[in-house]
Amino acid sequence: MSDRLIYLPLGGSGEIGMNAYVYGYGQQDKERLILVDIGVAFSDMETSPGVDLIFADIRWLEENKNRLEAVFITHGHEDHIGAVGHYWAKLGVPVYARTFTANLARHKMADRGQPEEVIRTVSAWPEVTEAGPFKVGFLPVSHSIPESAALVIDSPAGRVIHSGDFKLDETPLVGEPFDPELWKDVSREGVKALICDSTNVFSPHEGRSEAAVGPEIEALVKGAPNMVVATTFASNVARVKTLAEAGQRAGRSICLMGRAMRRMIEAAITTGVLKDFPKVISPEDAASIPRENLMLLVTGSQGEHRAASAQLARGKYNGITLKEGDLFLFSSKTIPGNEKGVIRIINQLSEIGVDVVDDSSGKYHVSGHANRPDLLRLHDIVNPQMVIPNHGEHRHLREHAKLANEAGRASIVAVNGTMLDLTGDAPKVTGFVETGRVYLDGGVQIGSMDGIVRDRLRMAMNGHVTVNVLLDEDDEPLGEAWVELKGLPEMGRSDAPLMDVLEEDLTQFLGRAGAKTLRDDDKLEGELRRIARNTSRDEIGKKPEVTVIVSRLS
Structure with missing residues (x-):
């Protein structure tokens, strides 16, 4: 079986934020791996209320961490560096960055109680770092934060340039200017693939300095x-x-x-x-x-x-x-x-x-990302065999791929979880891995599929009812059911307090429930929940979330 060069985005492709890109070289399923960037996204009240940060789901990488050689950070923006302190313990490999970015990374490691010495400072191109079958160099590029870099990633299958976030600014005031001659020199011997920022692909004018x-x-x-x-x-x-x-x-x-x-x-x-x-x-x-x-x-x-x-x-x-x-x-x-x-x-x-x-007015800000004409200029300078769009929503990636195809360069849209084989003359989908999101909720990491945020959203949209009932030693109700309301109106359609209507319906049910139901906690809770939701629907047009508490005297 021959060796292959793979590219796998785990975050940052099909969205803007939480960038995490895997490159690998070797025999299928045995490739030695490097990770480029490990960033975060930010929550909002509509989709992730109460969540502090959002991370890429890197379970696939954790499962294969014995194959991981190193992490390389292109620059210090949160969507590229923000998860380094949270995730390093799960990966356990050296992290390489330029001086300014390394300084920020060490602060993040210290904030999370992680060892700062694993952050290794490297110089710009032509210095390279060996990581398994790869040689990786930091190629200076202008962006809206100092010491941003593209990565020159050499493997036995050829040279890949990972653009990182960039703009073609030759007078950036702070940080290095874009140097077209340097990029031409790096690209002179041939570039197999340009993995390229797509954020401003729809902006039709050249970027301003x-x-x-x-x-x-x-x-x-x-x-x-x-x-x-x-x-x-x-x-x-x-x-x-x-x-x-x-x-x-x-x-x-x-x-x-x-x-x-x-x-x-x-x-x-x-x-x-x-x-x-x-x-x-x-x-x-x-x-x-x-x-x-x-x-x-x-x-x-x-x-x-x-x-x-x-x-x-x-x-x-x-x-x-x-x-x-x-x-x-x-x-x-x-x-x-x-x-x-x-x-x-x-x-x-x-x-x-x-x-x-x-x-x-456009007077007081310039973007840190390359606009459409600038992307085309970089394509021409690098002249890669293929262009793989990244760092953008699906519409950005698709438009960027069209630009490359129109110029005769092979291109494909690869969203998170799509593994590409870059070994041949054109990119080829070679598999998919499960990806998603992990939430930092206070001090705890939770999965997006764990149901916690889903329940929080349901409570926010529908309100909450707590139903309390008390039964004696013979499984007979003691007194009436009583309820507590959160996030619901006091009065219902019957012009009576919602709390009173609920308690009346629930108490009536307890009075007619059979002995078998009253002995079975699960069945009793299910019936009380159903009645509370149906009564609420009739009274206020909503089915709230319901918590039932059954207390029994022993």
């Missing part, structure tokens, strides 16, 4: 008569610096608010990727600065409930209160799915009288 937003932001800040607050992705160190410099040039004191933003800036300064960052003041000192001389840089650009932006919109944060005539700038793009949270904050700010500026 980070350098383009600085003058626009500076003009906006200079023209503001009162306090200015700006929010962006905490990890977009270049944008945070641009905002801070604009405020400094406008004669304002700069204050960072939000743990994530402070940690990112500290990591960037410590690792040397960020230099000459403007002096900042503490929130305590900011409270005494005249409003017209103050600029706050805050977390919460995606509407996060606990972040600084949301707390300022609700009233006060760190002693600072917004007032009518202040300016609030969203120097960021709203990630699909986060619109409601962002709009809620905008409306709360509007009620205060704060003037809100978002990115609808």
Whole structure:
């Protein structure tokens, strides 16, 4: 049996978030493996209420961890690095990253009580790391966080380039510029497959440089008569610096608010990727600065409930209160799915009288992902034998595959769990593995199919009834049934309290139930649940979730 080169996305293909991609080389079902990225996605109240984080389901990788050589992290965004501290103990292999990303990864390992020394710092291309049959190099690329990298993955079957998240920015201000000559040189001897970011495949115009937003932001800040607050992705160190410099040039004191933003800036300064960052003041000192001389840089650009932006919109944060005539700038793009949270904050700010500026004009934010013309340019530079779209919803992957096919390059859509064989002249589906989601719920990991979140959603949609009954030693009811209601209206269609109607129907059932039913807990609970749901349906048009508690005197 001949050796083969495989690619298997476990997260990040068919969705945006929780990236996790497996590459393997060797005989079928014996391939030596590497994992590229191990990220998270974020929950929302509609689909995963109460959940803290969402991880890719890596059970297949756990089952085959004796074949796993290493993990490689392309950059420090949460959807690529966020699960490293949570999942490392299940994998137990070295984790390789560049200096800035490694710094963030060590913090995540420490936060979870995991050994920091397993995070190994590597230099950029042409340095390579050997991992079983693979040689892996970090190829610098511009993105919205410093030291982002594509991966050059060499195997006996040929060279693969995993693009990671990227844009073609030759003046990114912080981090390395895109170097087309370097990419041409890396691709000169032939590239079997380009595994490529698809996020902005529907954006028809060439991407703009980070350098383009600085003058626009500076003009906006200079023209503001009162306090200015700006929010962006905490990890977009270049944008945070641009905002801070604009405020400094406008004669304002700069204050960072939000743990994530402070940690990112500290990591960037410590690792040397960020230099000459403007002096900042503490929130305590900011409270005494005249409003017209103050600029706050805050977390919460995606509407996060606990972040600084949301707390300022609700009233006060760190002693600072917004007032009518202040300016609030969203120097960021709203990630699909986060619109409601962002709009809620905008409306709360509007009620205060704060003037809100978002990115609808395109002046104050540039994306960290390559637009359609930029993807085509990279295809031409790399000239791969095949293009495999990743990092996008299904519609993004499909459109990206069409672009590649139209240019005569083999391409295929591979969503999570689809294993591709890249050995031949074109990608070929060679199998499927079970994938899904794992939720971090408080301090516990739960499966998406465990029913916990499903029950939580049902209670949120339908309310809850607790039914209590008491039986004596002879299995006869003692008194009436009594109920407790949660999330249900007090009055029903019969113009009587819902609680009274339920208790009446349940007590009537107890009075006519046979001895066999009263002796059998399961049967009794089932009947009481059925009556509670049916009565609720008749009274309020809903069938709530029902918990039955049967107590017996011994």
